[in-house]
Amino acid sequence: MVASRGNNTNPARIPALGLRVIALILLSIIVMYFDHRENHLDVIRRTVGAAVYPIQLAVDAPVRLWGWLGQSTTSRNDLELELGRLKAERLLTNARLQRLTALEAENARLRSLLEARDRVRDEVRVAEILAVDANPYEHNLIIGIGSRDGVYNGQAIVDADGVVGQVIETGVMTAQAVLISDADHALPVEVNRNGLRTIAVGTGEIDRLDLPFLPNNADIRAGDLLVTSGLGGAFPAGYPVAVVNAVTRIPHEPFADVTATPAAALDQVREVMLIWSQPQETAEDDE
Amino acid sequence: MSPERSSRRLPVIITFVVGLMLAIMPLPDYLQAFLPDWLALLVIFWAMQLPRTWSVGSAWIIGIVLDVSYGTLLGQHALALCLIAFVTVRFHLLMRVFPLSQLSFTVFALLALYQFVLFWINGVAGISAPSVTYWGPVIVGTLVWPFAYMFLSGVRYRSRSRA
Numbered sequence: 001m002v003a004s005r006g007n008n009t010n011p012a013r014i015p016a017l018g019l020r021v022i023a024l025i026l027l028s029i030i031v032m033y034f035d036h037r038e039n040h041l042d043v044i045r046r047t048v049g050a051a052v053y054p055i056q057l058a059v060d061a062p063v064r065l066w067g068w069l070g071q072s073t074t075s076r077n078d079l080e081l082e083l084g085r086l087k088a089e090r091l092l093t094n095a096r097l098q099r100l101t102a103l104e105a106e107n108a109r110l111r112s113l114l115e116a117r118d119r120v121r122d123e124v125r126v127a128e129i130l131a132v133d134a135n136p137y138e139h140n141l142i143i144g145i146g147s148r149d150g151v152y153n154g155q156a157i158v159d160a161d162g163v164v165g166q167v168i169e170t171g172v173m174t175a176q177a178v179l180i181s182d183a184d185h186a187l188p189v190e191v192n193r194n195g196l197r198t199i200a201v202g203t204g205e206i207d208r209l210d211l212p213f214l215p216n217n218a219d220i221r222a223g224d225l226l227v228t229s230g231l232g233g234a235f236p237a238g239y240p241v242a243v244v245n246a247v248t249r250i251p252h253e254p255f256a257d258v259t260a261t262p263a264a265a266l267d268q269v270r271e272v273m274l275i276w277s278q279p280q281e282t283a284e285d286d287e
Numbered sequence: 288m289s290p291e292r293s294s295r296r297l298p299v300i301i302t303f304v305v306g307l308m309l310a311i312m313p314l315p316d317y318l319q320a321f322l323p324d325w326l327a328l329l330v331i332f333w334a335m336q337l338p339r340t341w342s343v344g345s346a347w348i349i350g351i352v353l354d355v356s357y358g359t360l361l362g363q364h365a366l367a368l369c370l371i372a373f374v375t376v377r378f379h380l381l382m383r384v385f386p387l388s389q390l391s392f393t394v395f396a397l398l399a400l401y402q403f404v405l406f407w408i409n410g411v412a413g414i415s416a417p418s419v420t421y422w423g424p425v426i427v428g429t430l431v432w433p434f435a436y437m438f439l440s441g442v443r444y445r446s447r448s449r450a
Contacts, residue, residue: 017342017343017373017376017377020342020343020344021343021369021370021373024343024344024347024365024366024369025366025369025370027347027362028347028350028362028363028365028366028369029362029366030362031361031362031365032360032361032362032363032366032408032412035360035361035362036360036412041361044351044355044361045355045361048351048352048355049355049356051352052307052352052355052356055304055307055308055311055356056311056356058308059308059311059312059313060313063313129313131311131312131313131356132313133357133358135319135357135359138357138358138359138414140357140358142358168358169358176358184414
């Protein structure tokens with residue numbers, strides 16, 4: 001301030017610039033603190049998000065238009081409708097089918113126990129991906145349904161081949177999701193072959209997950225299918241997550257170096273499915 | 288606000304909306320590491336040309352919008368944009384008379400500052416992100432700057448002559 005007093009005669013001086021910038025920086029820090037520590041600022045995100053929504057739609061429009069043009073030039077109108085319907089149907093059927101391998105393994109385990117309970121069937125709904133995060137190190141998606149359709153934070157998202165990610169922010173008409181490959185994402189999984197439980201951690205690379213907490217003598221090998229264990233509470237159990245592609249056992253190190261390839265095509269999907277899973281506890285309470 | 292002034296703001300707002308659209312455009316991963324920070328370039332240009340209207344406050348609001356659309360920490364881009372707007376406004380007279388080479392270097396430094404602030408906030412907040420290709424947007428942004436400058440100057444003088 002003292003230094004700028006000398007500039008008072010300067011016609012180009014912007015009044016109180018230093019004060020304003022300091023106030024705004026403090027405001028930023030306060031906002032960041034509250035956003036990071038607690039989620040009190042969801043209201044702001046939702047309001048600004050609703051204002052930005054038309055822009056997101058406009059950005060997505062050329063992609064949609066391109067897809068639409070491609071369809072309408074190659075096939076007639078009714079064929080196109082039929083195709084869309086069949087694709088959606090196949091997606092839903094695949095999602096049910098993909099649990100089959102997990103169900104078989106589970107069935108074998110449960111056969112000896114007579115009181116095997118019926119599995120709760122999950123509700124699913126197809127959602128379109130509106131945008132992906134422009135930051136290459138944060139694997140986030142924005143999907144086209146939001147709290148209006150009953151989407152909630154922490155909800156699991158799958159595609160036809162496996163788990164894609166989970167919802168982290170819910171807007172009115174859109175929701176933001178983090179992919180399982182995000183470096184900040186961890187997911188409780190089990191080896192489908194023997195039920196070995198561990199955690200699959202994202203690496204920031206779209207085609208690689210790490211399993212950092214497996215001891216050297218763990219029974220795991222390349223080609224093992226990892227499925228969700230359902231223990232974290234966010235994901236329903238039994239959805240394929242990844243296939244182990246390399247196990248390196250390093251002597252003298254406490255943990256083996258295990259990497260896996262996600263089963264879902266994380267960077268290729270246009271539609272995903274959101275799962276409304278009914279928690280096991282409420283099913284038991286009803287009985 | 289007189290109607291004459293608000294009509295002069297409209298072209299600027301349109302450039303910001305287009306910049307936001309470019310910024311949130313869905314593109315393959317390998318391209319995204321090399322996209323310039325369009326909104327940072329816009330903030331630098333308008334803070335340099337019209338520092339009384341487009342200064343730290345508007346940069347902050349644009350940053351908040353960017354934070355919401357990127358899903359980053361609320362206030363992260365706001366703080367970074369606010370800082371580069373401050374530096375630009377502080378030195379806008381100097382920057383206006385810089386030759387292109389010197390101006391490009393200044394823009395390079397500002398974009399680097401922008402990326403550094405974003406990176407630094409990620410670090411403090413414990414959000415993990417590798418750092419290597421953080422340079423991609425800075426370098427591409429500097430290379431794009433002369434073209435953006437010419438285009439935006441066109442926008443500026445055309446809108447002024449019409450008003």
